[in-house]
Amino acid sequence: MRILSGIQPSGRLHLGNYFGMMQPAISLQDEGDAFYFIADYHSLTSLQDPKALRTHVLDLALDFLACGLDPAKATFFRQSDVPEVCELAWILSTLTPMPMLENCHSYKDKTARGLTPNHGLFAYPVLMAADILIYDSDLVPVGQDQKQHVEVTRDIATKFNHTFGETLRLPKSRIKEDVAKVPGLDGEKMSKSYDNTITIFEPEKALRKKVMGIKTDSTPVEEPKDPDASLIVDLFKLVAPEADVDTLKADFRRGGTGYGDFKKRLFEAIWLHFEPMRQRRANLENNLDYVHEVLRKSADRARSIAQTTMDRVRLASGLR
Numbered sequence: 364m365r366i367l368s369g370i371q372p373s374g375r376l377h378l379g380n381y382f383g384m385m386q387p388a389i390s391l392q393d394e395g396d397a398f399y400f401i402a403d404y405h406s407l408t409s410l411q412d413p414k415a416l417r418t419h420v421l422d423l424a425l426d427f428l429a430c431g432l433d434p435a436k437a438t439f440f441r442q443s444d445v446p447e448v449c450e451l452a453w454i455l456s457t458l459t460p461m462p463m464l465e466n467c468h469s470y471k472d473k474t475a476r477g478l479t480p481n482h483g484l485f486a487y488p489v490l491m492a493a494d495i496l497i498y499d500s501d502l503v504p505v506g507q508d509q510k511q512h513v514e515v516t517r518d519i520a521t522k523f524n525h526t527f528g529e530t531l532r533l534p535k536s537r538i539k540e541d542v543a544k545v546p547g548l549d550g551e552k553m554s555k556s557y558d559n560t561i562t563i564f565e566p567e568k569a570l571r572k573k574v575m576g577i578k579t580d581s582t583p584v585e586e587p588k589d590p591d592a593s594l595i596v597d598l599f600k601l602v603a604p605e606a607d608v609d610t611l612k613a614d615f616r617r618g619g620t621g622y623g624d625f626k627k628r629l630f631e632a633i634w635l636h637f638e639p640m641r642q643r644r645a646n647l648e649n650n651l652d653y654v655h656e657v658l659r660k661s662a663d664r665a666r667s668i669a670q671t672t673m674d675r676v677r678l679a680s681g682l683r
Contacts, residue, residue: 372419379553
């Protein structure tokens with residue numbers, strides 16, 4: 364079973380990225396032939412700073428490897444190192460109805476938030492379809508918000524097969540229902556767009572400042588507090604052992620402890636949880652040749668499979 368997932372290089376890794384995509388992806392590398400790519404082509408729809416893009420790509424590679432991705436189990440590469448995906452996206456676009464793309468939630472949501480639409484944003488689902496189809500993917504783990512894009516992929520592949528004969532494998536989606544929903548500093552979903560993130564690999568002083576800035580109510584120190592309505596508890600549950608979570612909740616209900624002390628406990632839990640990953644990341648930063656070699660070797664394997672798929676596609680469609 365081939366598993367495919369991608370993540371855009373959009374900035375520093377935060378708790379929402381880690382628990383929402385990275386941790387589940389790393390756990391899947393033991394279930395099948397995992398293909399994970401850094402979606403740098405996709406990022407160009409909103410990021411047009413070359414220096415920032417290069418930095419974000421390297422940061423994401425370091426983060427994934429530091430957090431447990433095993434190059435012996437997973438194929439991990441830059442999307443742009445397999446340019447055949449753009450050729451397939453063009454071929455698929457000639458079969459994709461305009462209304463299908465106009466109805467995609469991601470396009471409508473982003474334009475509704477004021478993002479200036481460009482063709483790349485509009486055609487994003489076609490490139491995503493090419494990402495999935497070019498590696499003969501069987502399974503695509505996605506959040507509920509991305510489920511539609513896998514359905515679009517299946518529709519496009521079905522139309523291609525109906526038009527040119529059975530050529531493309533139809534993937535299935537796996538909805539990540541049990542993925543932790545990570546709140547940001549303000550209680551909204553943690554997102555770089557909302558500037559409410561807690562980034563994982565920040566220096567200690569900067570991370571502490573972020574955690575101490577979490578939004579709380581004005582309940583006095585001596586009064587009991589509701590742990591079920593606290594961002595501190597929600598975040599603590601992600602990084603602390605169950606026994607420590609129970610103790611924290613009991614202290615909330617007892618009263619006599621201020622939010623500042625609870626935030627200090629949260630900072631310490633985050634710092635401790637990611638300590639091994641910080642060490643691995645520091646070691647990787649001192650061995651960038653290894654990181655680039657992992658990406659290169661994985662890209663060679665991914666491109667070999669992509670070229671085989673494109674041979675079938677070109678032959679079926681009359682380009683060969």
